[in-house]
Amino acid sequence: xxxxxxxxxxxxxxxxxxxxxxxxxxxxxxxxxxxxxxxxxxxxxxxxxxxxxxxxxxxxxxxxxxxxxxxxxxxxxxxxxxxxxxxxxxxxxxxxxxxxxxxxxxxxxxxxxxxxxxxxxxxxxxxxxxxxxxxxxxxxxxxxxxxxxxxxxxxxxxxxxxxxxxxxxxxxxxxxxxxxxxxxxxxxxxxxxxxxxxxxxxxxxxxxxxxxxxxxxxxxxxxxxxxxxxxxxxxxxxxxxxxxxxxxxxxxxxxxxxxxxxxxxxxxxxxxxxxxxxxxxxxxxxxxxxxxxxxxxxxxxxxxxxxxxxxxxxxxxxxxxxxxxxxxxxxxxxxxxxxxxxxxxxxxxxxxxxxxxxxxxxxxxxxxxxxxxxxxxxxxxxxxxxxxxxxxxxx
Amino acid sequence: xxxxxxxxxxxxxxxxxxxxxxxxxxxxxxxxxxxxxxxxxxxxxxxxxxxxxxxxxxxxxxxxxxxxxxxxxxxxxxxxxxxxxxxxxxxxxxxxxxxxxxxxxxxxxxxxxxxxxxxxxxxxxxxxxxxxxxxxxxxxxxxxxxxxxxxxxxxxxxxxxxxxxxxxxxxxxxxxxxxxxxxxxxxxxxxxxxxxxxxxxxxxxxxxxxxxxxxxxxxxxxxxxxxxxxxxxxxxxxxxxxxxxxxxxxxxxxxxxxxxxxxxxxxxxxxxxxxxxxxxxxxxxxxxxxxxxxxxxxxxxxxxxxxxxxxxxxxxxxxxxxxxxxxxxxxxxxxxxxxxxxxxxxxxxxxxxxxxxxxxxxxxxxxxxxxxxxxxxxxxxxxxxxxxxxxxxxxxxxxxxxxxxxxxxxxxxxxxxxxxxxxxxxxxxxxxxxxxxxxxxxxxxxxxxxxxxxxxxxxxxxxxxxxxxxxxxxxxxxxxxxxxxxxxxxxxxxxxxxxxxxxxxxxx
Numbered sequence: 004x005x006x007x008x009x010x011x012x013x014x015x016x017x018x019x020x021x022x023x024x025x026x027x028x029x030x031x032x033x034x035x036x037x038x039x040x041x042x043x044x045x046x047x048x049x050x051x052x053x054x055x056x057x058x059x060x061x062x063x064x065x066x067x068x069x070x071x072x073x074x075x076x077x078x079x080x081x082x083x084x085x086x087x088x089x090x091x092x093x094x095x096x097x098x099x100x101x102x103x104x105x106x107x108x109x110x111x112x113x114x115x116x117x118x119x120x121x122x123x124x125x126x127x128x129x130x131x132x133x134x135x136x137x138x139x140x141x142x143x144x145x146x147x148x149x150x151x152x153x154x155x156x157x158x159x160x161x162x163x164x165x166x167x168x169x170x171x172x173x174x175x176x177x178x179x180x181x182x183x184x185x186x187x188x189x190x191x192x193x194x195x196x197x198x199x200x201x202x203x204x205x206x207x208x209x210x211x212x213x214x215x216x217x218x219x220x221x222x223x224x225x226x227x228x229x230x231x232x233x234x235x236x237x238x239x240x241x242x243x244x245x246x247x248x249x250x251x252x253x254x255x256x257x258x259x260x261x262x263x264x265x266x267x268x269x270x271x272x273x274x275x276x277x278x279x280x281x282x283x284x285x286x287x288x289x290x291x292x293x294x295x296x297x298x299x300x301x302x303x304x305x306x307x308x309x310x311x312x313x314x315x316x317x318x319x320x321x322x323x324x325x326x327x328x329x330x331x332x333x334x335x336x337x338x339x340x341x342x343x344x345x346x347x348x349x350x351x352x353x354x355x356x357x358x359x360x361x362x363x364x365x366x367x368x369x370x371x372x373x374x375x376x377x378x379x380x381x382x383x384x385x386x387x388x389x390x391x392x393x394x395x396x397x398x
Numbered sequence: 399x400x401x402x403x404x405x406x407x408x409x410x411x412x413x414x415x416x417x418x419x420x421x422x423x424x425x426x427x428x429x430x431x432x433x434x435x436x437x438x439x440x441x442x443x444x445x446x447x448x449x450x451x452x453x454x455x456x457x458x459x460x461x462x463x464x465x466x467x468x469x470x471x472x473x474x475x476x477x478x479x480x481x482x483x484x485x486x487x488x489x490x491x492x493x494x495x496x497x498x499x500x501x502x503x504x505x506x507x508x509x510x511x512x513x514x515x516x517x518x519x520x521x522x523x524x525x526x527x528x529x530x531x532x533x534x535x536x537x538x539x540x541x542x543x544x545x546x547x548x549x550x551x552x553x554x555x556x557x558x559x560x561x562x563x564x565x566x567x568x569x570x571x572x573x574x575x576x577x578x579x580x581x582x583x584x585x586x587x588x589x590x591x592x593x594x595x596x597x598x599x600x601x602x603x604x605x606x607x608x609x610x611x612x613x614x615x616x617x618x619x620x621x622x623x624x625x626x627x628x629x630x631x632x633x634x635x636x637x638x639x640x641x642x643x644x645x646x647x648x649x650x651x652x653x654x655x656x657x658x659x660x661x662x663x664x665x666x667x668x669x670x671x672x673x674x675x676x677x678x679x680x681x682x683x684x685x686x687x688x689x690x691x692x693x694x695x696x697x698x699x700x701x702x703x704x705x706x707x708x709x710x711x712x713x714x715x716x717x718x719x720x721x722x723x724x725x726x727x728x729x730x731x732x733x734x735x736x737x738x739x740x741x742x743x744x745x746x747x748x749x750x751x752x753x754x755x756x757x758x759x760x761x762x763x764x765x766x767x768x769x770x771x772x773x774x775x776x777x778x779x780x781x782x783x784x785x786x787x788x789x790x791x792x793x794x795x796x797x798x799x800x801x802x803x804x805x806x807x808x809x810x811x812x813x814x815x816x817x818x819x820x821x822x823x824x825x826x827x828x829x830x831x832x833x834x835x836x837x838x839x840x841x842x843x844x845x846x847x848x849x850x851x852x853x854x855x856x857x858x859x860x861x862x863x864x865x866x867x868x869x870x871x872x873x874x875x876x877x878x879x880x881x882x883x884x885x886x887x888x889x890x891x892x893x894x895x896x897x898x899x900x901x902x903x904x905x906x
């Protein structure tokens with residue numbers, strides 16, 4: 004592409020990219036819709052913080068789940084594994100270990116569980132549906148056994164900070180505003196914008212195709228706005244929720260892994276066509292195995308977050324988490340036949356469901372109707388995805 | 399005996415970009431055994447698929463007349479109603495159902511919607527007897543050998559009271575003994591008044607049973623011989639099958655052939671499902687630096703299976719034999735190891751095995767070489783774009799951009815993407831499987847040029863090809879395979895289409 008700056012009309016650009024951004028649009032529409040219906044309650048600072056805290060463990064799970072779905076598998080065991088690791092995490096913490104070692108150890112146990120399940124999926128080649136269904140039953144049972152079907156309480160309250168605590172520094176408080184999240188958000192955006200310009204310059208030097216300047220800047224402005232408004236909401240309430248920090252780091256790591264590493268690219272290749280990937284010299288079995296190991300590790304993290312959220316480990320914790328995580332991935336544009344899906348998509352899908360739950364609760368609509376609405380959203384989102392794909396000749 | 403049961407008039411059938419059948423005319427007399435001969439891709443199977451309604455009525459031009467009436471089949475079911483049955487090369491039995499249920503599958507008789515199983519078992523017995531299959535009707539089909547499964551297929555056809563039975567290479571996966579039995583059965587059916595059309599690559603079989611032989615070439619009907627009137631020989635058939643002009647031109651080969659780089663000895667490959675069946679049997683060959691080797695032979699000769707098995711056991715349940723590259727023995731456990739040791743494989747099945755259709759051109763090109771394009775596991779995306787752009791330009795891949803999804807490209811350009819992926823991994827030994835299948839003449843020439851350039855750079859190439867002119871025009875030596883064995887090897891200057899066909903097909 005020698006003509007680096009192509010003349011594209013705004014609508015052409017929108018049309019060409021609508022598929023990639025449709026879930027973000029959907030989220031925006033839903034947030035706006037509930038803002039009207041609840042008289043703005045759902046976008047007040049406290050509620051925004053709550054949405055993240057209440058959905059954090061599902062969002063974390065969705066990050067791992069989307070990788071499993073990209074390779075064309077499914078993992079039904081994550082809810083039970085989260086319960087099991089959450090309980091073990093509580094017990095480990097109660098032995099007197101610090102918070103950080105507890106988290107790492109629990110994630111390691113999760114990874115070990117992932118090894119166990121992944122071995123059967125990748126090397127013995129039992130369909131993931133069956134293996135993880137067995138895992139779901141197994142780890143639910145084991146959770147009941149180790150907890151004696153009674154909640155495990157924690158030795159002190161500091162564990163709960165992982166879920167409901169916030170990061171703020173008293174010297175950065177000005178007139179009730181917690182400046183830390185704003186400063187962090189601004190710093191991240193400055194670094195990101197600098198990187199984006201550097202990358203763009205590099206690409207132009209190599210005569211690669213880049214977005215026309217005005218759209219490039221528009222994109223950056225929109226992104227900065229979203230980040231800064233979100234940070235402002237956190238700043239306005241109690242500072243940056245610890246769990247958002249945890250989620251942010253997880254998302255950042257996995258966006259990088261999927262977009263920029265060999266392993267990430269192998270995941271997409273195996274999901275797109277595992278036989279072709281194998282003939283291309285990719286060890287499909289190993290990729291499948293490690294995706295499941297990773298899922299186990301993420302389930303461990305989710306277990307910790309949920310235990311912290313409840314401030315105790317419940318034997319029935321994690322019930323139906325797997326389905327929420329799977330739904331988040333599909334709403335976020337992942338393909339059930341594998342090869343397609345993104346981390347950001349899954350997070351957006353999770354937030355769509357979270358915002359709907361939260362908004363309907365604020366409107367005093369019961370769980371019964373929440374299920375109905377969530378079901379419709381899931382079906383509609385996937386229908387729209389398949390429809391647009393067909394139209395683009397990709398079905 | 400002299401009335402025609404089936405007549406095909408001016409039949410033309412096109413697939414996107416390819417004319418599979420071109421004004422085909424042929425007649426089948428009632429009660430005869432009619433054999434169809436032709437090279438791979440001559441249009442035999444397509445013709446039979448048209449006759450039996452696999453391709454619906456409005457997808458072709460021309461007439462198919464059965465029993466004096468023009469047929470307008472929409473599906474195979476319609477042709478079955480007319481008592482016409484086709485048995486495909488790949489058997490269409492349901493493997494986990496018993497024999498008797500397979501026989502009646504699709505037309506199970508019921509009483510008020512309820513199946514009377516015992517009745518079915520009893521009903522199936524006479525059919526089994528007719529085909530000479532001495533098995534309990536309740537035996538599960540997958541437990542039978544291929545020969546017996548073939549008989550079940552015929553019993554199934556008989557149960558539909560067929561008048562015209564079409565057999566597409568029925569003996570291709572049978573051993574000599576089983577083949578003889580099957581041919582006897584066909585002769586037996588002829589006595590019962592059933593007309594048979596048989597497609598076969600085995601000329602001795604054709605000569606043994608045929609009343610009429612029709613030869614197809616490049617989608618056209620060339621000749622029809624009545625074996626009672628003219629004396630037909632294998633040579634006559636072969637001449638009819640290959641007698642075409644060299645329609646493609648080939649670039650001049652300039653590469654100098656050097657020392658031996660790869661040696662394969664006593665290589666045997668076992669079928670992925672039937673572990674005792676040998677798909678490739680004790681094959682030995684060698685490849686030299688800068689050489690282009692061609693592997694010829696009919697479909698199912700075991701060429702692809704041999705190469706995929708050498709390429710890190712990508713085919714088959716097991717393999718034995720030795721593979722030496724530069725004198726060093728290798729035992730690749732998977733394609734990854736094979737690629738690391740300088741092998742590259744371009745599959746004949748671009749869509750299923752070659753490409754990841756939902757990914758873009760760039761990603762497909764880089765998939766084999768990501769470790770080369772990365773540092774500490776992080777992919778250098780700019781480098782990736784540069785490499786992909788290089789190949790887009792040098793191989794002249796026609797695409798709006800390297801971000802284009804490969805499923806939207808034409809066959810020839812898809813093939814170039816697969817070649818690029820292989821080239822980027824920089825192998826010493828290229829195995830290209832039917833590199834020009836289903837692509838247009840212009841793109842073919844470009845691919846030949848690429849292969850020649852590679853040979854000139856000192857790379858070695860193994861080309862599996864079903865197009866004999868291509869093999870002769872490109873290769874330094876031609877190995878001829880059939881039925882899992884290497885039947886012979888020809889040097890460039892002694893090779894001709896007739897010779898290759900003779901080596902492959904002539905009865906031993």
